[in-house]
Amino acid sequence: MKVIGGIRLPHKKAAAEVPTSEIPLPKRLTVPMLMSMGKPCTPAVKKGDRVTVGMRIGDPVQEGLCVPVHSPASGTAEDITDFRLADGNTCKAVVIRTDGLQETFHGIRPPVIQNREDFIRAVRESGCTGLGGAGFPTYAKLSFDSKKTPVDTLIINGAECEPYIVSDYREFMENGSDILFGIRTVMDKLEIGRCIIGIEDNKPAAISLMKKIIGSDKSIAVKALPSRYPQGAEKVLILSLTGRIVKEGELPAHCGVIVMNASTVGFLGRYFKNGMPLVQRRITLDGNCVNNPGNFFVPLGTCVSDLMGLCGAEGYEEAFYGGPMMGVSLYDIRQPVTKLNNGITFFKKIHSVQTTACIRCGRCVRACPVKLMPLDLESAYDKKDTKELKRLKAGLCINCGCCTYVCPAGRRLAEKNQLAKQMLAKL
Amino acid sequence: MNVSPSPHMHDNISTSKIMLQVIIALMPACIAGGIIFGPTAVFDLALCVASCVLCEYICRRLMKKSNTVSDLSAVVTGLLLGANLPVGIDPLCCVIGSVAAIAVAKQLFGGIGQNFANPAIFGRIVLTVSFASQMTTWREPFYYKKGVDAVTAATPLITKNAAYSDLFLGTTGGCIGETCAAALILGGVYLAAVKIITLHAPAAFIGTTALLTLLAGGDPVYAVLSGGLLLGAFFMATDYSTAPITGKGKLLFGAGCGLITFAIRQWGSYPEGVSFSILFMNLLTPYIDRLCVLKPIGAKEERQ
Ligand code: SF4
Ligand code: SF4
Numbered sequence: 001m002k003v004i005g006g007i008r009l010p011h012k013k014a015a016a017e018v019p020t021s022e023i024p025l026p027k028r029l030t031v032p033m034l035m036s037m038g039k040p041c042t043p044a045v046k047k048g049d050r051v052t053v054g055m056r057i058g059d060p061v062q063e064g065l066c067v068p069v070h071s072p073a074s075g076t077a078e079d080i081t082d083f084r085l086a087d088g089n090t091c092k093a094v095v096i097r098t099d100g101l102q103e104t105f106h107g108i109r110p111p112v113i114q115n116r117e118d119f120i121r122a123v124r125e126s127g128c129t130g131l132g133g134a135g136f137p138t139y140a141k142l143s144f145d146s147k148k149t150p151v152d153t154l155i156i157n158g159a160e161c162e163p164y165i166v167s168d169y170r171e172f173m174e175n176g177s178d179i180l181f182g183i184r185t186v187m188d189k190l191e192i193g194r195c196i197i198g199i200e201d202n203k204p205a206a207i208s209l210m211k212k213i214i215g216s217d218k219s220i221a222v223k224a225l226p227s228r229y230p231q232g233a234e235k236v237l238i239l240s241l242t243g244r245i246v247k248e249g250e251l252p253a254h255c256g257v258i259v260m261n262a263s264t265v266g267f268l269g270r271y272f273k274n275g276m277p278l279v280q281r282r283i284t285l286d287g288n289c290v291n292n293p294g295n296f297f298v299p300l301g302t303c304v305s306d307l308m309g310l311c312g313a314e315g316y317e318e319a320f321y322g323g324p325m326m327g328v329s330l331y332d333i334r335q336p337v338t339k340l341n342n343g344i345t346f347f348k349k350i351h352s353v354q355t356t357a358c359i360r361c362g363r364c365v366r367a368c369p370v371k372l373m374p375l376d377l378e379s380a381y382d383k384k385d386t387k388e389l390k391r392l393k394a395g396l397c398i399n400c401g402c403c404t405y406v407c408p409a410g411r412r413l414a415e416k417n418q419l420a421k422q423m424l425a426k427l
Numbered sequence: 428m429n430v431s432p433s434p435h436m437h438d439n440i441s442t443s444k445i446m447l448q449v450i451i452a453l454m455p456a457c458i459a460g461g462i463i464f465g466p467t468a469v470f471d472l473a474l475c476v477a478s479c480v481l482c483e484y485i486c487r488r489l490m491k492k493s494n495t496v497s498d499l500s501a502v503v504t505g506l507l508l509g510a511n512l513p514v515g516i517d518p519l520c521c522v523i524g525s526v527a528a529i530a531v532a533k534q535l536f537g538g539i540g541q542n543f544a545n546p547a548i549f550g551r552i553v554l555t556v557s558f559a560s561q562m563t564t565w566r567e568p569f570y571y572k573k574g575v576d577a578v579t580a581a582t583p584l585i586t587k588n589a590a591y592s593d594l595f596l597g598t599t600g601g602c603i604g605e606t607c608a609a610a611l612i613l614g615g616v617y618l619a620a621v622k623i624i625t626l627h628a629p630a631a632f633i634g635t636t637a638l639l640t641l642l643a644g645g646d647p648v649y650a651v652l653s654g655g656l657l658l659g660a661f662f663m664a665t666d667y668s669t670a671p672i673t674g675k676g677k678l679l680f681g682a683g684c685g686l687i688t689f690a691i692r693q694w695g696s697y698p699e700g701v702s703f704s705i706l707f708m709n710l711l712t713p714y715i716d717r718l719c720v721l722k723p724i725g726a727k728e729e730r731q
Contacts, residue, residue: 362672373672
C-alpha cells in the first residue's frame, strides 16, 4: 500500500457507537435549491402549494450539472425566499411549514431500470449527490464514457478521516446490506468488474462487519487503510488502494476508477429498493463543547439551531458544516442542513495561534499529501507571482489543511492556496 | 459567531516550543561542558545567551519590527555560540561573537527564517578570524580543580591520541559544548525522536566524514567523535533557515559538509573544518533547494 504524507490527528470519534435516531420533525424546513456542486434548481412549487414527502419541489435546469430537489416533509410551501450560499452566491429556497403527517408522495415507486440510460436517469432523479462533503452530483460521476475512459474499479470511500464525524461508520454498522446492494447495482449496470471498500483501521468493527456481509463474493474486497488524515481525500484514497495517480485536470475515471462515498452508495441501495429520493440524511453532531455527541437522521432543510438542543452544544464560538479540518464555517446558526453535510461540529477555541515569520522548518512540506511546497506557494502568492504558482502546481492542492495544521508559525497556508487557485482561475 | 477558513484545528506547536526543545536537547552538552570545564564555562554560555537575546531585542526595536525575543531562537543561537567557544575566552569575545551572530548574520537579513548563514557559525567564524589565538587556546578538562592558573591542552584533532572513552565522555581539550560525544548524541537523538529534526543531514554529514576518513586510511570513529563534528551535524547542519527543506536536499547538504570537513581536516592549515563546511554549504542551500524540489503527485510535467 502506498504511503501518503498527511498527518496523525486525534480521532475524537465519541459518537461512533451511538445508534442513529430520528429527530422531532421541525416546524419549518428551509430547503435550498442548490445542495450540491453545480447549478441551482428552479422551484417547482408556488407559495401555498401542498407538498408531500418525496415530491419534487425543485426542477433541474437543462444545461450543466444539476439534480432535482424533493420535499423532506408533508405540509405547505410557505414561502420561496432568497438564500445565501456559503460561497456568497445566492439561490432560491423553498420554506416548508410541516404538518406532522409525513404523508408520502403518491408517485414514489422503485425505479425501473432496463439499461444504462435508465440507470443514470434514475440516479439523477433520486437527487443524489456525493454525501461525503464535496457534493458532486452522482449521476454525473457515473455517466463516464466507457469507450474513452474505461472504468475497472469501483472504490467505496469509508475512510472518514475527519475527527468527530462518524456518519459513514454508522452507515456501515446500520445499513451494511444497503451498501452491498448499492454496490452490486452500480457494478452490474456500469459493468465494473471489481470493488474495493476502503475503511480506516481505527474502525475494525465496520471492517469485519462488511467482510461478513459480503461473504464469499470475490469481486468485492474490504481493505483496511492506515488511519492517517487525509486518507479519505479522493486522490489519496485512489493512490492508497490502487497505486494509481489522478493527473492534474483529470477525473478518477481517467485512471479507471470511480469513487463513491459509503453513505452515498448506501442511499442508492435503498433508493433502488423503495424509490424514495434523497430527502434526509444521517449526520453526526459533535465538537469540543458538545455534551451528548450523537447521530441523527435529519430532514434536509432543518435549521442547525433546531439541532443544538439534541447534542447539548454549550458555549460554542464556531460551528462548521462537516469536520474541523475541511469544514465550512456557518455564518448563521439558522442555516439549514443540506445534502453536503455529514456532520455539524460545534467548536470553542482552545488555543489561538499567532502568525509569525516562516522558520523554514519543512513541516508543511512533509505533511502535504500531494507533495507540494506550501511555504513556497505562500510566498509566491504574496508576491502575486502567477508563473511561480503554476510552476509549483498550486492547482493540485486539495485544501486538506494539513500544512496549516502543522505550521508552528501559524501561517494560513491552505487558505493562501485557495486564494492562489482563485487567482489562477481568473487569468 | 466566528467565521474562519478551514482548517479549524491546529497541532498546537509553535516556534518557541520548537526552540525550547532544541534548548532541552542542548542541555546535556552544556551541562557536560559545565562539569568538564567548570564555572567559567557556565559563565561563558550564559554571557553568550544574554548578549544574543539583548542584541535581538535591540535590533528589533531599532528596526521597529515586532519583537521576536520570545520565540527563543536567540537563546538557541547564544547556547550554540557559547558551545563553540573555548573555555576562558575573553568575555568581550562572547559579546562580539553574539553581536556578529544576531545583528549581522540574522537581523540584517530580516530575522528568523530569512538569514542565509547560521548565526552561531557566523559568530564563531568572525571570532576565529579576528581572535585566532584566543580561539585556539584550550584548557585541560577539570583544569579548574587543579589550582594551576591555566593548563593548556591541545585538542584531540591535533594530538590524535585521545582514548575513545575520553572522546565519548568529553574529557579532552576542546570547545565548551563539543567535547562530550555522549551528550551530543543524546541531544541529537532526542531532537529526532520528538521530530524537531530529521536525521538526513546529520547522517549524511557524519557518514561522509567517516567514510572519507576511512578511505584515506584514518580512524573513522576517532574522526566522528573528535572536534566539533557531532555538535555541527546534529545542531547546526539541521538549522531550519540555513539548510535545505527536502530530505534529498538535506542529504546533499550533509554530504557536502562532510566532504569539506574532511578536506579541511586532511589538507587545510586549520585543524577543524566543521564550521567552515557548514557556512559554505549554507551559501549553497538556495541552489540545493532549487535542485531538489519535490514532484507533486499528479503533476503532468517535471517542474523546472
Ligand atoms: S510549516 Fe510553517 S514555518 Fe514551517 S516551513 Fe512551512 S510555512 Fe514555514
Ligand atoms: S498545500 Fe494543499 S494539499 Fe498540500 S497540505 Fe496544504 S492544503 Fe493540503
